[in-house]
Amino acid sequence: MDAAESDRYELDGRDRALLKAAGLLLDKLTAAKILRPAQLASVAKLQHVFARLPRVTSGLETSLTVSGPRNKFGEVETWHWWEVAVSETCLSISSGGHFYRPSTGGDSFATMRWDITPGFAADFRDYRDRLQIVPDVKAFPAAIAAIDFAARTYGVAVNDPDNPLLEEDTDEKTEGDESVAADVVDTGKAIPWLVTPLDDAEQRLAARVNAVEVSQHEAQYAYNIETCDCCGCLLNERGLFVDGSLRSQVMWANMCAQCFEGEGVDIGWGKGQLYARQPDGSWRMVAGFCPPDKS
Ligand SMILES: [Zn+2]
Known part of the structure; x- marks a missing residue:
């Protein structure tokens, strides 16, 4: 040409x-x-x-x-x-x-x-x-x-790798305690996400989130989430929940942050997945991912 x-x-x-x-x-x-x-x-x-x-x-x-x-x-x-x-x-x-x-x-x-x-x-x-x-x-x-x-x-x-201002935005959000956000991601298919803890127990759960790890995984969601299986609280009024195994039973349950601290085992593959409520009401997985060698 x-x-x-x-x-x-x-x-x-x-x-x-x-x-x-x-x-x-x-x-x-x-x-x-x-x-x-x-x-x-x-x-x-x-x-x-x-x-x-x-x-x-x-x-x-x-x-x-x-x-x-x-x-x-x-x-x-x-x-x-x-x-x-x-x-x-x-x-x-x-x-x-x-x-x-x-x-x-x-x-x-x-x-x-x-x-x-x-x-x-x-x-x-x-x-x-x-x-x-x-x-x-x-x-x-x-x-x-x-x-x-x-x-x-x-x-x-x-x-936009040539826009350093985007990284400054992400750094400041990651350092702050209130929310973690990813706006710069490696693939065009990635979807922005947020973790917004609403109380101290959720704050402790939010500390388990690794922003890089979340951005490396394709977005995965939990559906039809209504109440905590332990205390019955409405999860759509909470910022985080765990879908994980219980200390006392073989079953898994959806747990609010407080119940997870009392009844849950851990966050991790085979133990429990942590989900964060997004501004549109969806629940996105933010910790407890399948390890790369098992997916
Ligand atoms: Zn609960």
């Missing part, structure tokens, strides 16, 4: 529609004023790339992942994510989600993937025809149009 070909993307109508939707996601996100200044700096890089299209911007390595709230359809629970990324001169847009129903368990799925490099036609894969069991699967532009950052809670993950 010659220079004239390599400094522009070859876009057709479908490509332009997807890029317009991705640009809308960036614009909605910045307009919602929910990003921290460090995240805004990286999202602005993506906006710069989009503003210059079809011209090529090179030298950036930035991705943004937005994860949506949980949706219930009878016993089925879903949530979706959308990602916009630039890696050198390659632009990509993708989406996927997570599906759960009690009878079959949970599974992650890809909805679509589009990427383009200068001088080549875009590669586009639409997996929606395989996703008939997902009740709210949508085409990317329709899904972005339906996002309302003001009405519901969304997660945002920004990955």
Whole structure:
């Protein structure tokens, strides 16, 4: 390819529609004023790339992942994510989600993937025809149009190794006692997470969380969590719970932090998993992961 070909993307109508939707996601996100200044700096890089299209911007390595709230359809629970990324001169847009129903368990799925490099036609894969069991699967532009950052809670993950401000944000949160958060993660599929202890017993449990370990594992969730099996307290009013074995019985139980200190064995593979309640109400595993050699 010659220079004239390599400094522009070859876009057709479908490509332009997807890029317009991705640009809308960036614009909605910045307009919602929910990003921290460090995240805004990286999202602005993506906006710069989009503003210059079809011209090529090179030298950036930035991705943004937005994860949506949980949706219930009878016993089925879903949530979706959308990602916009630039890696050198390659632009990509993708989406996927997570599906759960009690009878079959949970599974992650890809909805679509589009990427383009200068001088080549875009590669586009639409997996929606395989996703008939997902009740709210949508085409990317329709899904972005339906996002309302003001009405519901969304997660945002920004990955940008060339933005040291993101690391400062994460460092400060990790050092503070109140919450631990991961905003910079190695893979575009990672979803931001939080640990928010609400009392002293939960604070002691939160100390067992290793932020690096959480970010190294794909997000895993506990479902249909209602009450502590020991004291009957409502777990959706708590920040953490343990699904673990009991000292007195062979059974496992869901335990609030206080009951775990009295009845639980430990946090660890084969002993107990620690879950933290997320802003959208989901329960994400934050300690007690399967060791790498056993998974
Ligand atoms: Zn309890």
